[in-house]
Amino acid sequence: MSTATQTSLALEMPSDTYLNSSYGVKSWFLTGDHKRIAVMYIVSISLMFLLGGVFATLVRLELLTPAGDLFQSDTYNKLFTMHGVVMIFGFLVPSIPVTIGNFLIPIMVGARDLAFPKINLASWYIYIIGMIFMLAAIISGGVDTGWTFYTPLSTQYLTTHVMFTAIGILIAGFSSIFTGLNFIVTVHRMRAPGMTWFRLPLFVWSNYAASIIMVLGTPVLAITLILVALERGLHIGIFNPALGGDPVLFQHMFWFYSHPAVYIMILPGFGVISEIIPCFARKRIFGYSAIAFSSIAIAVFGFLVWAHHMFIAGISTYSALIFSFVTFLVAIPSAIKVFNWTATLYKGSIHFDTPMLYALAFIGLFTIGGLTGLFLGAIGVDMHVTATYFVVAHFHYVMVGGMLVAYLAGMHFWWPKMTGRMYPEAPAKLSALIVFIGFNLTFFPQFILGYMGMPRRYHSYPPEFQVLNVLSTAGASVLAVGLLMPMFYMLWSLKYGEIAGNNPYRATGLEWQTTSPPPTHNFHETPIVTQEAYDYESQTEEVEVVG
Amino acid sequence: MSAGGDHIVSPKIYVTIWLILLAFTGITVAAAYQNFGIFNPIIALTIACTKATLVILFFMHVKYSPKMIALVIGCGLFFLSILMVLTCADYLSRAWIM
Numbered sequence: 001m002s003t004a005t006q007t008s009l010a011l012e013m014p015s016d017t018y019l020n021s022s023y024g025v026k027s028w029f030l031t032g033d034h035k036r037i038a039v040m041y042i043v044s045i046s047l048m049f050l051l052g053g054v055f056a057t058l059v060r061l062e063l064l065t066p067a068g069d070l071f072q073s074d075t076y077n078k079l080f081t082m083h084g085v086v087m088i089f090g091f092l093v094p095s096i097p098v099t100i101g102n103f104l105i106p107i108m109v110g111a112r113d114l115a116f117p118k119i120n121l122a123s124w125y126i127y128i129i130g131m132i133f134m135l136a137a138i139i140s141g142g143v144d145t146g147w148t149f150y151t152p153l154s155t156q157y158l159t160t161h162v163m164f165t166a167i168g169i170l171i172a173g174f175s176s177i178f179t180g181l182n183f184i185v186t187v188h189r190m191r192a193p194g195m196t197w198f199r200l201p202l203f204v205w206s207n208y209a210a211s212i213i214m215v216l217g218t219p220v221l222a223i224t225l226i227l228v229a230l231e232r233g234l235h236i237g238i239f240n241p242a243l244g245g246d247p248v249l250f251q252h253m254f255w256f257y258s259h260p261a262v263y264i265m266i267l268p269g270f271g272v273i274s275e276i277i278p279c280f281a282r283k284r285i286f287g288y289s290a291i292a293f294s295s296i297a298i299a300v301f302g303f304l305v306w307a308h309h310m311f312i313a314g315i316s317t318y319s320a321l322i323f324s325f326v327t328f329l330v331a332i333p334s335a336i337k338v339f340n341w342t343a344t345l346y347k348g349s350i351h352f353d354t355p356m357l358y359a360l361a362f363i364g365l366f367t368i369g370g371l372t373g374l375f376l377g378a379i380g381v382d383m384h385v386t387a388t389y390f391v392v393a394h395f396h397y398v399m400v401g402g403m404l405v406a407y408l409a410g411m412h413f414w415w416p417k418m419t420g421r422m423y424p425e426a427p428a429k430l431s432a433l434i435v436f437i438g439f440n441l442t443f444f445p446q447f448i449l450g451y452m453g454m455p456r457r458y459h460s461y462p463p464e465f466q467v468l469n470v471l472s473t474a475g476a477s478v479l480a481v482g483l484l485m486p487m488f489y490m491l492w493s494l495k496y497g498e499i500a501g502n503n504p505y506r507a508t509g510l511e512w513q514t515t516s517p518p519p520t521h522n523f524h525e526t527p528i529v530t531q532e533a534y535d536y537e538s539q540t541e542e543v544e545v546v547g
Numbered sequence: 548m549s550a551g552g553d554h555i556v557s558p559k560i561y562v563t564i565w566l567i568l569l570a571f572t573g574i575t576v577a578a579a580y581q582n583f584g585i586f587n588p589i590i591a592l593t594i595a596c597t598k599a600t601l602v603i604l605f606f607m608h609v610k611y612s613p614k615m616i617a618l619v620i621g622c623g624l625f626f627l628s629i630l631m632v633l634t635c636a637d638y639l640s641r642a643w644i645m
Contacts, residue, residue: 307633316638317640323633
């Protein structure tokens with residue numbers, strides 16, 4: 001959209017913003033301002049993302065050739081484990097809620113801050129402590145259980161730093177609970193006058209749904225990890241058959257959290273897409289209520305499907321049938337969202353700005369990821385492709401093609417609101433294109449590899465798989481370029497980017513009615529909401545909302 | 548926060564609940580020395596659940612809180628029951644297969 005380009009010469013940065021309200025290290029590390037905490041989280045999770053990316057690079061380099069010639073098998077086991085642990089618990093789970101969500105949810109509901117600012121700050125410190133434990137485990141030799149910590153492998157047979165890592169995840173889990181709790185209370189109690197539930201932006205609905213899972217699911221992960229520690233440290237038999245335990249019980253408890261955790265990761269991404277599509281299609285979102293309720297449905301149904309990760313673990317056939325059926329049900333609310341976004345595009349006045357490019361990429365990639373999830377939910381197909389690269393490809397299509405792409409979409413969309421400056425459009429569009437091409441080149445061959453029978457988590461493979469693996473590694477290098485580009489041009493834009501103005505996209509929503517960047521208390525006067533969230537069609541050309 | 552937080556609970560109630568909890572702990576220890584067969588875990592879990600309920604109601608002030616708080620706790624228990632029921636459904640139905 002060219003609005004920002006046309007008017008930027010006349011714009012000035014606001015004098016009173018959350019960035020210049022106070023200075024010094026203390027003003028950041030002791031802040032209660034949700035926006036500053038969001039910025040601190042952006043820096044933190046970006047560092048974890050870079051670290052996870054280094055491990056992914058090393059994994060892909062090893063798989064360039066069929067022989068295990070770069071790393072020993074033990075080292076390779078550590079690399080893919082640490083890639084998974086760092087990416088999932090250090091980046092994907094917190095990602096959108098703690099960064100974009102933290103920054104925007106109070107503003108979107110018309111509040112001055114989250115309900116519990118100190119708990120919000122505490123969540124960041126707890127996250128950092130959790131990550132320090134994880135880094136300590138990595139530096140002192142790493143862990144090689146896989147990110148799933150399956151027992152009795154994790155409790156009996158391995159001598160790597162399982163405890164350190166588990167403690168790190170346990171601690172980071174509390175950060176997640178704090179964030180979820182804050183969002184739930186804020187949405188219930190702190191909405192501005194006139195901000196009814198059905199005027200809430202869909203980003204708020206989706207983060208609310210994710211928060212429910214955070215609060216209800218994360219304690220189960222904590223309990224499970226404590227039980228692993230008790231068995232590993234004190235030899236109390238819980239999961240180890242040799243001690244009278246049951247290893248499948250671990251899988252039940254682990255996946256009871258870890259499957260809904262996938263929805264913690266992707267639901268906020270859905271919210272981002274629901275904001276971007278109507279803005280750049282200049283249309284009211286199609287099926288607001290259906291999208292809102294589908295988020296809640298995903299949060300609820302997401303708790304009923306976990307055993308589809310365990311079809312080959314020896315669970316009962318009848319139980320597997322039920323879980324398979326419910327897995328198919330959970331596809332319905334996801335499909336509702338995709339159809340509604342697509343319907344919103346229909347006859348829209350579509351602008352292909354960078355956030356929209358990412359959003360369109362999201363729809364395609366998430367659809368592939370979601371549909372291949374149905375393959376895996378079908379017991380017969382799952383028996384064939386479980387623990388192969390098919391699963392790896394499916395998961396990355398949802399988590400990278402879906403969540404990461406949505407994160408990038410959101411970061412570009414709200415970057416002018418966060419910083420007051422526009423990102424440079426041309427390199428941003430180029431990076432979106434590179435990410436899309438690199439991503440597909442990396443992960444689509446893995447579907448074929450998995451279907452052909454290549455198992456995951458091995459550092460060597462038969463030579464007939466090499467061509468597809470070379471394609472995948474080549475794609476990973478392209479993807480890395482696409483992902484590194486925003487880091488550079490967004491940092492560049494902090495100083496040299498065009499001044500964005502309050503509402504560079506002429507978007508609806510309360511966040512666009514305040515200054516860019518917003519003042520410490522978000523609004524100079526409490527906003528009064530009189531309209532629905534996506535009233536683009538009645539918007540005139542002259543609308544330029546001023547905070 | 549005011550609805551639950553403003554209610555002042557007398558020390559007498561706290562002490563009474565504490566004594567009841569101690570009594571249940573004593574019963575737990577005593578029960579551990581008896582063999583009730585299949586009822587061993589049932590008795591232990593019943594005592595534990597009763598104690599947890601007392602803690603939630605009185606020490607965590609849920610008895611004096613708005614219904615929304617009870618609803619939130621109810622949701623937590625409901626989701627916990629999903630974990631237990633569906634996990635047990637797996638264990639119980641494994642033997643059904645021919």
